[in-house]
Amino acid sequence: MDSVKDEDLELLLAWRSHPDVYRYFHAQSSPLHWDEHYKFWTTRKDRLDWIISVDDGIRKRKVGSVNVSHLSSPAPEIGIFIGEVTLMGHGVGKRSLKLVLLYLKSQGYLRATARIAEGNIPSQRLFGSLGFVRKEKIPDADAYLYELVF
Amino acid sequence: MDSVKDEDLELLLAWRSHPDVYRYFHAQSSPLHWDEHYKFWTTRKDRLDWIISVDDGIRKRKVGSVNVSHLSSPAPEIGIFIGEVTLMGHGVGKRSLKLVLLYLKSQGYLRATARIAEGNIPSQRLFGSLGFVRKEKIPDADAYLYELVF
Numbered sequence: 001m002d003s004v005k006d007e008d009l010e011l012l013l014a015w016r017s018h019p020d021v022y023r024y025f026h027a028q029s030s031p032l033h034w035d036e037h038y039k040f041w042t043t044r045k046d047r048l049d050w051i052i053s054v055d056d057g058i059r060k061r062k063v064g065s066v067n068v069s070h071l072s073s074p075a076p077e078i079g080i081f082i083g084e085v086t087l088m089g090h091g092v093g094k095r096s097l098k099l100v101l102l103y104l105k106s107q108g109y110l111r112a113t114a115r116i117a118e119g120n121i122p123s124q125r126l127f128g129s130l131g132f133v134r135k136e137k138i139p140d141a142d143a144y145l146y147e148l149v150f
Numbered sequence: 151m152d153s154v155k156d157e158d159l160e161l162l163l164a165w166r167s168h169p170d171v172y173r174y175f176h177a178q179s180s181p182l183h184w185d186e187h188y189k190f191w192t193t194r195k196d197r198l199d200w201i202i203s204v205d206d207g208i209r210k211r212k213v214g215s216v217n218v219s220h221l222s223s224p225a226p227e228i229g230i231f232i233g234e235v236t237l238m239g240h241g242v243g244k245r246s247l248k249l250v251l252l253y254l255k256s257q258g259y260l261r262a263t264a265r266i267a268e269g270n271i272p273s274q275r276l277f278g279s280l281g282f283v284r285k286e287k288i289p290d291a292d293a294y295l296y297e298l299v300f
Contacts, residue, residue, distance in 0.1 A: 010212045010234075014164035017235055020181075031170075031235045034211065061184065062160045084160075085167055085181045 001050040001099055004065065008051055012065060013037045015083025024120040026141055046071045052082070052096045063087050066096045068104065068112075075111035075147065076104060080123075093126055101130065101148070111149050118142045151200040151249055154215065158201055162215060163187045165233025174270040176291055196221045202232070202246045213237050216246045218254065218262075225261035225297065226254060230273075243276055251280065251298070261299050268292045 004012065015021055017031035048071065052064040064082040078100055082088045104112050115138055116123045124134075124146075132146040154162065165171055167181035198221065202214040214232040228250055232238045254262050265288055266273045274284075274296075282296040 011161050011164060014161060014168070014233060018164070018168050018181075031168075033236045034206075034234060038209065056184075059188065083164060084184060086183045 001052060001066070001096060004049040004051055008062070009038065009041060011062060011083070012041075015064065015081065018083070018085055020085045020088070021081050021083060024117040024123065026115060026117070026138075026143060050096075050100075052080075052092060054087070054092055063092060064096070066093075066100055068100060074109065075113045076109060077113045077115065079114070080126075089122065094129065097126065097130055101150075105150050109150070111147060113148075114146045115141070115143050116146055118144065151202060151216070151246060154199040154201055158212070159188065159191060161212060161233070162191075165214065165231065168233070168235055170235045170238070171231050171233060174267040174273065176265060176267070176288075176293060194219075200246075200250075202230075202242060204237070204242055213242060214246070216243075216250055218250060224259065225263045226259060227263045227265065229264070230276075239272065244279065247276065247280055251300075255300050259300070261297060263298075264296045265291070265293050266296055268294065 013032055013034060016025075016028070016037070022028045022032070047067060047069040049065060049067040051062050052066055053060050054063050063084040064080070066078065066080040068076045068078055070077050078097065080093055080097060082093055101112060114123075114127050114132060116127060119142070127146050130148065132148045135145045135147050137144055163182055163184060166175075166178070166187070172178045172182070197217060197219040199215060199217040201212050202216055203210050203212050213234040214230070216228065216230040218226045218228055220227050228247065230243055230247060232243055251262060264273075264277050264282060266277060269292070277296050280298065282298045285295045285297050287294055
């Protein structure tokens, strides 16, 4: 996984504008506008973003993104999506999440969290398979907080 | 406009996988798979592809693609799409098409063509505004050939 660079912003925008990707996003229900995307990117704080890549033996390619926010809290929040929509459900997200959890442990964190929409069964299964447990409902959202204690 | 480079392939895939983009494609009715995309790209012949960019004064960004195929015929075929879906209908395609027409004229071509789906009103208007005229129906497709004589 590599850090997201400025030159990746068009790709992130394209991925985040696909209905199969943003359908479970908390703060987005239509394709993303560049201005909003760029403003978010250039003002984000307390957060790391990586590009998820796969290598099929012919070419390494970028397929999605994973991030950790609220890094100054004791339980950072993980977000993830596969932007190459035909690759969803092939285990790429799980491998990336494991790397993020290793990173957080190496930094001394004792817990990680995720917000997962009520209808987002794939993410519930993914995070559940790594030990995340459903906690309280997020106020004013059809989503729940999930938590992993290392 | 810059030529499409290998490093743009993920972005092209993401754009071509958006339902608002591929809805009028002749040979595609669902998100594109990487393998198919890569095979097409690495074996394409007789064709040029460019990236369409816009500069908002803060950052130049990639927003779509335009191509010319059948370059060995007397009337090459132009294809175009805006991949940044929220930018559709803002005149970016028209500016790019004009550049492509200038290029074809400079190369000595006397005609250009386009295949436009029957329901694709935006493209019919766009190409029509540049002088393209509807010709015969494309066999086995809900599309028409459009032609411009320079």
